[in-house]
Amino acid sequence: xxxxxxxxxxxxxxxxxxxxxxxxxxxxxxxxxxxxxxxxxxxxxxxxxxxxxxxxxxxxxxxxxxxxxxxxxxxxxxxxxxxxxxxxxxxxxxxxxxxxxxxxxxxxxxxxxxxxxxxxxxxxxxxxxxxxxxxxxxxxxxxxxxxxxxxxxxxxxxxxxxxxxxxxxxxxxxxxxxxxxxxxxxxxxxxxxxxxxxxxxxxxxxxxxxxxxxxxxxxxxxxxxxxxxxxxxxxxxxxxxxxxxxxxxxxxxxxx
Amino acid sequence: xxxxxxxxxxxxxxxxxxxxxxxxxxxxxxxxxxxxxxxxxxxxxxxxxxxxxxxxxxxxxxxxxxxxxxxxxxxxxxxxxxxxxxxxxxxxxxxxxxxxxxxxxxxxxxxxxxxxxxxxxxxxxxxxxxxxxxxxxxxxxxxxxxxxxxxxxxxxxxxxxxxxxxxxxxxxxxxxxxxxxxxxxxxxxxxxxxxxxxxxxxxxxxxxxxxxxxxxxxxxxxxxxxxxxxxxxxxxxxxxxxxxxxxxxxxxxxxxxxxxxxxxxxxxxxxxxxxxxxxxxxxxxxxxxxxxxxxxxxxxxxxxxxxxxxxxxxxxxxxxxxxxxxxxxxxxxxxxxxxxxxxxxxxxxxxxxxxxxxxxxxxxxxxxxxxxxxxxxxxxxxxxxxxxxxxxxxxx
Numbered sequence: 001x002x003x004x005x006x007x008x009x010x011x012x013x014x015x016x017x018x019x020x021x022x023x024x025x026x027x028x029x030x031x032x033x034x035x036x037x038x039x040x041x042x043x044x045x046x047x048x049x050x051x052x053x054x055x056x057x058x059x060x061x062x063x064x065x066x067x068x069x070x071x072x073x074x075x076x077x078x079x080x081x082x083x084x085x086x087x088x089x090x091x092x093x094x095x096x097x098x099x100x101x102x103x104x105x106x107x108x109x110x111x112x113x114x115x116x117x118x119x120x121x122x123x124x125x126x127x128x129x130x131x132x133x134x135x136x137x138x139x140x141x142x143x144x145x146x147x148x149x150x151x152x153x154x155x156x157x158x159x160x161x162x163x164x165x166x167x168x169x170x171x172x173x174x175x176x177x178x179x180x181x182x183x184x185x186x187x188x189x190x191x192x193x194x195x196x197x198x199x200x201x202x203x204x205x206x207x208x209x210x211x212x213x214x215x216x217x218x219x220x221x222x223x224x225x226x227x228x229x230x231x232x233x234x235x236x237x238x239x240x241x242x243x244x245x246x247x248x249x250x251x252x253x254x255x256x
Numbered sequence: 257x258x259x260x261x262x263x264x265x266x267x268x269x270x271x272x273x274x275x276x277x278x279x280x281x282x283x284x285x286x287x288x289x290x291x292x293x294x295x296x297x298x299x300x301x302x303x304x305x306x307x308x309x310x311x312x313x314x315x316x317x318x319x320x321x322x323x324x325x326x327x328x329x330x331x332x333x334x335x336x337x338x339x340x341x342x343x344x345x346x347x348x349x350x351x352x353x354x355x356x357x358x359x360x361x362x363x364x365x366x367x368x369x370x371x372x373x374x375x376x377x378x379x380x381x382x383x384x385x386x387x388x389x390x391x392x393x394x395x396x397x398x399x400x401x402x403x404x405x406x407x408x409x410x411x412x413x414x415x416x417x418x419x420x421x422x423x424x425x426x427x428x429x430x431x432x433x434x435x436x437x438x439x440x441x442x443x444x445x446x447x448x449x450x451x452x453x454x455x456x457x458x459x460x461x462x463x464x465x466x467x468x469x470x471x472x473x474x475x476x477x478x479x480x481x482x483x484x485x486x487x488x489x490x491x492x493x494x495x496x497x498x499x500x501x502x503x504x505x506x507x508x509x510x511x512x513x514x515x516x517x518x519x520x521x522x523x524x525x526x527x528x529x530x531x532x533x534x535x536x537x538x539x540x541x542x543x544x545x546x547x548x549x550x551x552x553x554x555x556x557x558x559x560x561x562x563x564x565x566x567x568x569x570x571x572x573x574x575x576x577x578x579x580x581x582x583x584x585x586x587x588x589x590x591x592x593x594x595x596x597x598x599x600x601x602x603x604x605x606x607x608x609x610x611x612x613x614x615x616x617x618x619x620x621x622x623x624x625x626x627x628x629x630x631x632x633x634x635x636x637x638x639x640x641x642x643x644x645x646x647x648x649x650x651x652x
Contacts (some may be wrong), residue, residue, distance in 0.1 A: 056281065064422075076553070100539045100548065100550065104552070126278060127277070128277055
């Protein structure tokens with residue numbers, strides 16, 4: 001049983017996944033942030049690889065990526081930073097990023113290096129289903145990595161089932177059709193999540209986009225296995241002089 | 257669908273380039289387009305409305321003009337395909353009309369677009385005004401500064417111009433912002449992409465709307481020379497929409513040499529260039545796999561060209577395939593060479609070309625031409641919008 005499966009075996013609801021950007025706020029704060037998240041009670045960590053043109057991300061995460069890039073973050077640097085991270089971080093870590101930098105690094109080399117340092121899964125929102133099925137899925141599987149697809153309120157039931165069948169680890173339910181960090185009314189989301197729940201999917205479902213505090217975390221968790229916090233946490237670290245304290249404070253407020 | 261140069265496969269691939277590398281949030285919209293675009297655009301009523309607007313509103317067919325003094329200079333026969341004489345001043349209107357009519361048939365109420373030089377933004381704003389549809393145009397802050405007349409035109413036409421402040425603040429970033437808008441407005445909005453870039457079906461759809469350029473060229477050339485086929489077709493390439501249109505009906509005529517001229521900026525190896533096929537590698541940008549200017553780490557780099565319309569770090573997947581397969585010949589012209597070529601055309605033919613089209617003209621210097629050759633050069637736009645740049649160069 002891999003680390004992600006273990007999380008959902010131990011905990012069926014209110015699973016908290018927190019997104020952070022590698023190399024942000026400082027180039028070498030990647031590990032510190034991950035350790036602080038684990039200590040504060042995050043169940044999973046989604047580690048974002050910065051990209052110059054992050055189409056699915058809103059201004060907050062995009063800005064953190066720009067800072068990380070100007071700090072000098074690259075995929076090669078990230079793998080160096082992660083070389084011994086499993087000595088201190090035991091929660092599952094999922095790398096999130098975009099196809100172009102991964103292709104440039106070499107898709108197979110990327111999967112191999114990710115697996116070697118102890119990464120558990122991948123989220124590549126612009127890797128399409130067709131290319132996953134015909135080319136990349138087999139490589140991801142070869143290195144024992146999970147791959148998490150996104151679904152949205154616009155995704156048809158048939159397609160949700162297809163993407164659920166292709167996903168391993170969990171399914172990422174985008175709460176509303178938007179880029180990350182977008183503030184939309186959360187009430188409408190609940191019917192959508194209930195609809196997903198009724199489909200009796202193979203994978204646990206984590207809800208992302210628009211989750212920013214205790215209230216949104218709990219209402220998202222009501223109809224799913226948990227939620228993902230991204231922009232709100234990135235914002236909390238923006239001018240942080242004490243990453244550990246600020247992370248603790250942020251997560252404590254969510255889990256209070 | 258069998259893949260040819262004029263038609264990608266069902267997944268949108270031209271050779272190894274194309275596809276639809278989009279986040280799930282765009283899936284429904286893109287899939288809707290994929291499944292309906294061909295049916296809608298070849299439906300009889302659509303063709304009639306599209307063709308009538310091209311004729312009576314845009315002023316098509318555009319002339320194919322034998323530029324005698326320019327021909328003499330190059331010791332050959334050069335025909336200018338006068339897309340600069342279209343309403344709004346460039347070829348962009350062909351595609352804008354097509355896509356807005358298509359959006360109406362899809363029941364969309366809101367149009368968004370990106371623009372670099374402003375020509376596509378003006379064209380889209382124009383068609384939206386004509387049809388009474390809300391129009392929002394994303395434009396890089398830098399381009400807003402250097403293309404002020406077109407910004408004013410868009411505003412006068414009732415469009416809302418949204419400045420793209422991220423990244424290099426040019427066409428690439430305007431495209432990112434437009435895509436984000438589409439993600440946030442998934443039901444009522446159609447995104448009118450202005451070039452042969454983006455996820456499938458955009459490259460094919462835009463190429464087909466622009467193919468009217470080469471469709472006319474064939475019969476016009478036959479009238480003038482007795483043959484439908486030139487020896488060369490020359491066009492500038494940023495994303496590549498005017499080139500796709502000018503090449504389209506010659507793609508499967510191997511005896512016709514297709515010449516694409518990219519923007520070399522201050523020089524291909526100066527670090528300030530937009531010559532994508534020379535500087536780029538395979539990658540994914542704005543939803544398709546193509547050739548992309550990027551760092552070793554896969555970060556997309558900020559290109560440079562004096563021409564805002566060519567200032568783009570990618571190229572349409574059709575062109576990447578033309579380059580990769582050797583079917584197209586790819587040249588590049590610097591800022592200076594292009595400005596000189598523009599002044600040369602003014603002096604010899606009394607035509608002020610857009611800076612984009614000036615790159616195609618500058619490409620002529622690099623071809624070995626003789627008196628037997630028949631060259632069709634796509635004069636994609638007029639130079640009114642570039643007068644400030646030209647005036648600066650005249651003083652110097």
